[in-house]
Structure formats: C-alpha cells, structure tokens
Amino acid sequence: MSASSGAGGDAGAPADVGQLADAGAPAVGEVALALQHAAKSFGAVQALIDGSVELRAGEVHALLGENGAGKSTLVKILAGVYQPDSGTLVVAGREVTLHGPAAARAAGIAVIYQEPTLFPDLTVAENMFIGRQPLRSGRRIDQGAMRAEAAEIFKRLGVPLDPGRIARGLSIADQQVVEIGKALSLNARVIVMDEPTAALSASEVARLFDVVRTLRGQGAAVLFISHRLEEIFTICQRVTVMRDGKHVLTDDVSNLTADDMVRAMVGRELEKRSRGEQAEPGQTVLEISRLTREGVFIDISLAVRAGEVVALAGLVGSGRSEVARAVFGIDKYDAGGVNVRGKPLRKASPTGAMAAGIGFVPEDRRQQGLVMDMSVQQNVALASLGRLRQAGFIRASSERALASDWAARLAIKYSRLTDPVSMLSGGNQQKVVLAKWLSRKPTVLIVDEPTRGIDIATKAEVHHLLLQLARDGVGILMISSELPEVLLVSDRILVMREGRLAAEFTRSEATEERIIAAATGQAEKQPADQAPADGAPADQTAADPTTADQTAADSTTPPRRVP
Numbered sequence: 001m002s003a004s005s006g007a008g009g010d011a012g013a014p015a016d017v018g019q020l021a022d023a024g025a026p027a028v029g030e031v032a033l034a035l036q037h038a039a040k041s042f043g044a045v046q047a048l049i050d051g052s053v054e055l056r057a058g059e060v061h062a063l064l065g066e067n068g069a070g071k072s073t074l075v076k077i078l079a080g081v082y083q084p085d086s087g088t089l090v091v092a093g094r095e096v097t098l099h100g101p102a103a104a105r106a107a108g109i110a111v112i113y114q115e116p117t118l119f120p121d122l123t124v125a126e127n128m129f130i131g132r133q134p135l136r137s138g139r140r141i142d143q144g145a146m147r148a149e150a151a152e153i154f155k156r157l158g159v160p161l162d163p164g165r166i167a168r169g170l171s172i173a174d175q176q177v178v179e180i181g182k183a184l185s186l187n188a189r190v191i192v193m194d195e196p197t198a199a200l201s202a203s204e205v206a207r208l209f210d211v212v213r214t215l216r217g218q219g220a221a222v223l224f225i226s227h228r229l230e231e232i233f234t235i236c237q238r239v240t241v242m243r244d245g246k247h248v249l250t251d252d253v254s255n256l257t258a259d260d261m262v263r264a265m266v267g268r269e270l271e272k273r274s275r276g277e278q279a280e281p282g283q284t285v286l287e288i289s290r291l292t293r294e295g296v297f298i299d300i301s302l303a304v305r306a307g308e309v310v311a312l313a314g315l316v317g318s319g320r321s322e323v324a325r326a327v328f329g330i331d332k333y334d335a336g337g338v339n340v341r342g343k344p345l346r347k348a349s350p351t352g353a354m355a356a357g358i359g360f361v362p363e364d365r366r367q368q369g370l371v372m373d374m375s376v377q378q379n380v381a382l383a384s385l386g387r388l389r390q391a392g393f394i395r396a397s398s399e400r401a402l403a404s405d406w407a408a409r410l411a412i413k414y415s416r417l418t419d420p421v422s423m424l425s426g427g428n429q430q431k432v433v434l435a436k437w438l439s440r441k442p443t444v445l446i447v448d449e450p451t452r453g454i455d456i457a458t459k460a461e462v463h464h465l466l467l468q469l470a471r472d473g474v475g476i477l478m479i480s481s482e483l484p485e486v487l488l489v490s491d492r493i494l495v496m497r498e499g500r501l502a503a504e505f506t507r508s509e510a511t512e513e514r515i516i517a518a519a520t521g522q523a524e525k526q527p528a529d530q531a532p533a534d535g536a537p538a539d540q541t542a543a544d545p546t547t548a549d550q551t552a553a554d555s556t557t558p559p560r561r562v563p
C-alpha cells in the first residue's frame with residue numbers, strides 16, 4: 001500500500017476517496033459494471049460468443065483464459081472500440097450503449113493497454129489532459145493548473161513521476177502510470193488492464209500492484225488480465241474464467257486453487273510432463289567472444305554447444321536482449337566477435353546471421369518477429385523459405401502443410417491459415433513467431449522470453465519443443481525472466497548484471513536464490529541448514545573477474561527479485 005493514499009486499501013473506503021466518491025459512484029461492494037451475454041463476430045470468426053463479467057466497486061477482478069479465449073475482445077467492448085452484436089452493458093445501475101471510446105470514457109471506464117501510446121514530445125501532464133487542457137484567460141493552456149493536478153494524482157497513487165517531463169524515454173511501467181493518472185483525472189470508476197504486467201520487470205510489477213491497491217482502496221473496480229496465476233493470487237479478489245469465447249465461471253479467488261483455474265481455462269486436466277534426459281552436448285555451435293557495445297554490454301564471452309540449452313538470466317535491463325540482438329545482427333557492436341560452428345560471422349546483419357544458421361525469436365514480436373499483413377502460413381514459412389523452395393517457387397501446398405502442422409503443435413487458434421496474422425489474438429501471434437523458428441531447426445536458436453504472453457497450457461508445450469530441438473542437436477540460447485522456466489529448461493545458466501556476465505551455474509548448482517543474488521549483486525541468503533562453504537560464491541565461476549569488485553559498489557541497489 002502506498003503511503004500517500006492515506007488509508008488502508010483493504011479495509012473498505014478510506015476517508016479521502018478523492019474524485020471516486022462522487023454522488024453517483026457505487027459504494028464499495030456494489031456492482032459498478034456488468035456485461036451480460038455479449039457476442040462479437042468478425043466475418044465468420046466468433047471472437048466472443050457469451051461474454052459476461054461483473055465488476056464490483058473496490059475489487060480487483062481477474063479475467064483468465066487461454067490465448068484466443070476472447071479476453072481482449074471483451075475489453076474492447078468495454079472500451080467502446082467494438083460494438084457488440086448482442087448483449088447488455090450496465091454501468092452504475094444503468095444500461096448503456098457505448099458508441100465509441102469517448103462514450104466509454106464518459107461512462108467512467110478507462111482501459112490501460114500493455115503498451116500505452118503516449119505522445120512522445122508532450123509532457124506527462126499534457127498527455128494526461130490531452131484534448132481537455134484547463135485554459136487561462138485568452139484561451140491559453142494553463143500549464144500550471146495542469147501540472148498541479150497531475151502532481152496531486154501521482155501523489156495519491158504514491159508514484160514519484162514529474163508531470164513536467166517529456167514523455168519520450170519513459171519506461172513502459174511509467175507510461176502505464178500516466179494512463180492510470182489520466183483515468184483518475186477523467187473520474188474513471190472502472191479501470192481495465194489488458195496484460196499490463198507482460199513487459200514489466202519484477203520491481204515494476206510490485207509498484208503497479210501498489211497503485212492497483214490504491215485504486216481499489218479508493219473504490220474503483222479493476223479488471224485485471226494476466227497469464228501469470230501467481231499475479232492473480234497476489235492482487236485479485238475474484239476471478240472470471242473464459243473459454244472459447246464463453247463465460248465459464250466466476251468465483252472468489254480464495255475458493256479456487258491454481259489447478260481449478262487451469263482446468264476451467266483449458267476444459268480438461270493438464271498432464272504434467274517431466275523434463276526427460278538430455279543427450280550429452282556436442283561441439284560448440286555458437287561462440288561469442290568479448291562482445292562489447294559501449295554503454296550497453298561489456299566483454300561478453302560465452303559458448304553454446306549442440307544439444308545444449310544455455311539460459312541468460314538477469315534483471316530486465318541488464319543487457320541480455322541487447323546481446324541477443326547484436327549476435328543476430330540487428331544492432332551493431334563495438335568489439336569482439338561471434339562464431340557459428342567455428343566460422344566467424346563477418347557482417348553483422350540478420351540475413352548473414354540466418355545464412356550462418358542462427359534463428360531468433362525476439363522479445364518484441366509484433367515489431368520484429370512478424371509481418372503483420374502477411375498471412376499466418378506465410379509468416380510461419382518465412383524462415384524456412386530455402387527448404388520449401390523448389391526450382392525458385394514456394395509451393396503453397398508445402399507452405400500450408402508446414403504451417404498447419406505447427407499450428408496444431410502449438411495450439412494456434414486461427415480461422416484460416418491465409419488470414420493476415422494481425423487477426424490473431426496477442427498470444428497466438430507470439431506462437432506464430434515461435435512456430436516460424438521451431439520449424440526451421442536452425443544450428444543455433446536464440447529465444448528471448450519465449451513464453452511471454454503465452455497461456456499456461458501452451459507454455460509447457462513450448463518448453464517441451466525447446467528441449468526436443470536440443471535433443472535434435474540445436475544449440476539454444478534462451479533469455480528468460482521467469483526463474484522456474486530457466487531452472488526447468490536449461491543445462492547451464494549465465495547471469496548478467498549491468499551489462500556484464502556476473503555468474504555461471506550448472507543445472508545442478510542453480511537455485512532461484514543464487515540466480516537472484518547474482519542478478520542483483522546482493523549477497524546470497526544462506527539457508528539455515530547450509531554451511532557457508534557449501535554455497536560456492538557465484539563470482540568464482542564468473543566469466544568476468546572484474547564483477548567481483550562491483551559487488552561491493554552495488555550494495556546500495558534496493559533489493560529486487562528476478563520475476
């Protein structure tokens with residue numbers, strides 16, 4: 001709970017409820033919004049068949065469902081972006097029709113998307129009040145009044161954000177806070193968040209949750225979407241589960257186990273897979289030596305062998321993705337080099353990297369991984385063009401066969417393989433990028449956050465496919481912020497901190513605690529039953545001896561955990 005909210009959020013409405021306490025606002029516990037039996041089709045695609053959700057003032061309500069279940073479609077109906085084909089929407093006791101986003105705003109509904117789109121050249125305050133700036137005499141915008149109100153709202157949220165700064169360069173987390181501030185300034189009583197945590201670091205998630213608790217304490221109803229069940233248990237009081245466009249259940253979170261939720265989402269029991277034995281790794285397929293990009297990462301040396309899964313762990317911002325991008329030739333580097341199967345990669349370019357046998361599933365898949373107006377099957381086949389080409393032609397039938405095989409393996413939800421990939425839900429787009437590279441069997445596969453945005457049921461399948469590729473001799477370099485994923489899939493774990501390699505662990509040495517300690521530069525907490533000598537210090541195996549000196553200097557860093 002942030003200090004500035006002035007009262008405990010969990011104990012009903014605090015004394016200072018600010019603008020949320022308007023006369024017409026539903027009291028805590030009353031229904032703030034109810035969507036009943038909403039349906040929405042796009043041509044032949046029934047995105048939503050029976051969408052229902054009921055939000056009470058003062059609750060955080062989770063919306064759960066597999067990729068393509070219809071969550072974002074439901075959100076866009078609440079946002080006034082889509083008009084439902086049927087169904088009713090009741091806001092604060094009155095049935096309403098939202099003819100557009102402005103109508104949703106007027107009804108007190110605000111939507112925070114995963115990646116907000118602020119105007120980069122405007123200030124934070126200008127972004128919050130865009131289109132309705134307070135005016136001084138002479139119709140000049142009253143900057144002072146705007147900033148003062150913005151500052152007041154940030155204080156209420158307990159977030160130290162400067163209303164006068166330019167939006168450009170704000171982190172995604174800060175941009176979301178600006179959007180939440182805007183929602184409050186608009187008097188929103190229903191705040192909808194569609195996968196807000198997907199691209200945040202652990203400390204940013206913690207701060208967002210403080211803000212959400214404050215909103216809740218002030219009587220707002222929050223709809224929260226995430227594929228991470230631990231987040232649902234942390235922040236939500238009730239949950240609604242959807243499957244195949246239909247409402248499945250609504251209940252108190254405290255009445256349900258994680259297994260209950262998963263069963264409701266997938267409609268069956270999920271089989272638990274064991275990891276299975278990996279083969280002995282073969283020759284080195286990827287060798288990165290002393291790779292440096294000034295100010296971003298320094299002196300990175302590592303090797304990946306055929307059949308091996310090597311994880312790059314570390315905090316968001318520690319330079320992991322930047323190393324991957326440099327290896328694949330998207331970004332330039334200043335010193336060092338990359339070898340594939342012992343041959344140096346001469347020119348840093350994605351084409352060169354692909355020709356040498358490197359595959360890359362980027363973190364930002366929408367922008368870097370897909371061609372949005374190309375079809376699902378063309379996107380899947382994109383990386384395998386060489387193999388599918390016969391006498392210069394791509395046989396549509398082989399393209400289709402490849403795509404439909406992989407769509408089935410990854411449970412990609414689509415209506416036609418020839419539809420543009422932009423029609424797929426967010427998670428299904430992610431799966432297409434994975435399919436594109438998994439199907440190609442490159443010599444080296446680099447995957448950056450391979451299961452981000454992917455539902456729980458398919459996550460296990462992605463892990464299984466990565467291990468299968470390794471068994472087939474592919475060398476895999478995986479960046480992941482999810483420690484259970486790192487510990488499950490990798491043979492070796494390298495930890496980056498502030499642009500350098502800080503530690504290396506074998507699979508048997510690695511624990512969540514050790515990885516976190518190396519990633520944050522904090523001394524590792526010794527379990528009571530473990531003698532200090534037993535926990536070999538991470539820095540002894542560090543690839544870079546200079547990091548040992550840094551540990552002391554880092555002691556001012558606040559404690560953070562890797563997600």
Ligand SMILES: Nc1ncnc2c1ncn2[C@@H]1O[C@H](COP(=O)(O)OP(=O)(O)OP(=O)(O)O)[C@@H](O)[C@H]1O
Nearest residue numbers: 042047067068069070071072073423424425426427
């Ligand atoms: N504009 C559109 N045109 C055609 N089909 C669409 C469109 N928008 C959504 N769909 C389809 O509707 C279904 C539901 O999509 P939606 O984006 O609501 O899923 P979601 O639950 O948000 O999934 P995710 O967890 O992957 O974000 C999907 O099968 C998707 O392909």
Ligand SMILES: [Mg+2]
Nearest residue numbers: 071072425426
């Ligand atoms: Mg979605």
